Amino acid sequence: MKYLHNIGVYFLMIKDMFRKPTKWSVMKNLILKDIDDLIINSLGIVAFISFFVGGVVAIQTSLNISNPLIPKYLVGFATRQSIILEFAPTFISIIMAGKVGSFITSSIGTMRVTEQIDALEVMGINSLNYLVFPKLIALSLYPFAISIAMFLGILGGLVACVYGGYGSYEDYIQGVQLDFITFHIIYAFIKTLVFAFILATIPSFYGYYMRGGALEVGKASTTSFVWTSVVIILLNYLITSLLLG
């Protein structure tokens, strides 16, 4: 029953987020700040993880090809497919649920605990629009971060493959270019945009509606991470079934 109630409150929150918009001159600065906090500040960890996971995917693929009849360019092909279809959009989103999601929940939750949200409401400001909407707009640039993750993942695979002695540069590039289907990129970006919406709204929901003190802020961050991850995984299955199934 509590879950159903929360789902209802979540959708009402999304509706209220678009009500009574904040002045553009103020909103503009909030969006720019959130782009910096949520996207630019995440690029380092996204780049680092993508590069090394790309390398690991290439090494694992290479080590598991023992049949001499399987061409060596398969390493590049498998790395590209893994990175574009799943690793960059989904795995990075789970990591972002931890990094960005916790940040959103704890910052909004702290504002709730310290009555800053009440202060906004007393002034007649739609606090949901003021706090959540800029995050949603900022995270609409999330596909930009995922593009970097895709590029660096494939590059990491290349570096690991060539410098680790698992295959040649030519084989890897041939694999990367083999049977390229443009729709896979579109599919990945559709997923990314859906996940961006989830990353902005579910952590905001847990921060905005939390009650209690500092301990509850920590608990809300953990709960937010768990539910953001669960919803991302479920939607990943659903979108994959609909678009590729």
Place this chain on the structure above:
Amino acid sequence: MIVVDNLHKSFGDAHILKGISTSFEKGKTNLIIGQSGSGKTVFLKCLLGLYSYEKGSISYEGKSLNDMTPNEKRDLRADIGMVFQGSALFDSMTIAENVMFPLRMFTKQSKSEMEDRVNQVLNRVNLDGAQHKMPSEASGGMQKRVAIARAIVNNPKFLFCDEPNSGLDPKTAIVIDNLIQEITDEFNITTVINSHDMNSVMEIGEKIVFLKNGHKEWEGSKDTIFKTDNEAVTNFVYSSELFKKVRKMYLEDNT
């Protein structure tokens, strides 16, 4: 002037406010006092429109909150200043940005006009030179003064303060009390203070409403509170030996 008539508020089965009727006059510091759990904060949040209520009415300048259109409510909000118990300053903004915030949201003033007004109110609360500090760099008393500056920057008609002295040393508490009293007189605004600080009651309580278990048990002023024989009020206000002595001296001097 704010008029409250037969206000009822419940949370589930818990009936918190049980038919409160009172009024808060313009140009006066009105205090709501009572023990913890008496319904003071809920009452204040109902007055502010942060909580809806089941029964009764709250009127601002003769207009009931229930009858106001969304636009009228928005206009009313712009006329309200609020000082929260924990100051509720925005962590990510400097002191000047905090004070400027209501101006940025509700006025079309130029940046230099806003800066002038911010400097003016910071000067009024004796915080010259603190413009560029972050709230975390300010002491509790300074934070309260910033909160007061933010509350009055847009020339409100109504000022609400939720326990403005909590967590402050006695000397700073008196400074804050006097500041609120002076601002109320200077700008002729309706000030409503939620407090259980007896010093505030004795210093600035031009009108006092005493709540007990969600009822209005008594109302009067800092003068009549000395003379009341209402047991609930005397038990609460004169619970310390010091205030018992103060009351005894007052009664001896005035008989």
